[in-house]
Amino acid sequence: MSLIGFEHVGMTSRDAERTIAFYCDLLGLRLALRKSQPSGELLFLDAGGGMLEIMIPAAAGLDRSRDVLPTEAGMRHLTFAFSDVDAMLAKLEAAGVEVVERPRDAHNREMVKRVAFVRDPDGIIVELIERAETR
The missing domain is CATH 3.10.180.10 (2,3-Dihydroxybiphenyl 1,2-Dioxygenase, domain 1)
Known part of the structure; x- marks a missing residue:
């Protein structure tokens, strides 16, 4: 058994269109999958060496992302x-x-x-x- 490579990071977003516009249109990632689910919408954005898995929950009102401080564990x-x-x-x-x-x-x-x-x-x-x- 051996490591094949980096696969993806999971994220949550408030808006699929803005997320696609930023990561695909501006940064150059490729939309590999866009899928509706009962819990919301799922995106896979391919960066070449790995992907972003982005969930856009059906429930509105998500807060903006909070920065992880250097004294906290997290991404x-x-x-x-x-x-x-x-x-x-x-x-x-x-x-x-x-x-x-x-x-x-x-x-x-x-x-x-x-x-x-x-x-x-x-x-x-x-x-x-x-x-x-x-x-």
Whole structure:
């Protein structure tokens, strides 16, 4: 028995259309599955090396995502690699996406060259990176 690879992260969203517009239209993920269920709507968005499984509950009124503090256990952000973080951030800013941190050189240069942070439509922090040349 051996690990095959990373499969997906499960998330919850308030709005399927806004989620698809952000992750697919702006970031470039591919909508692999969109399915209605009694409990709501299910999306699978393919990022190439893994997917986002996103549930949009039928019940309205979900709160915006809460940041996980550095002193708490939990997932703090999602990360996607791009060839040009500055160009991607410019595209996202032009679309009105909330910027958390503008592009800068990364602290862990062995793994990541440049980094920036934005928020998705539900307030989840999304990290944009350029990989280090050694990766």
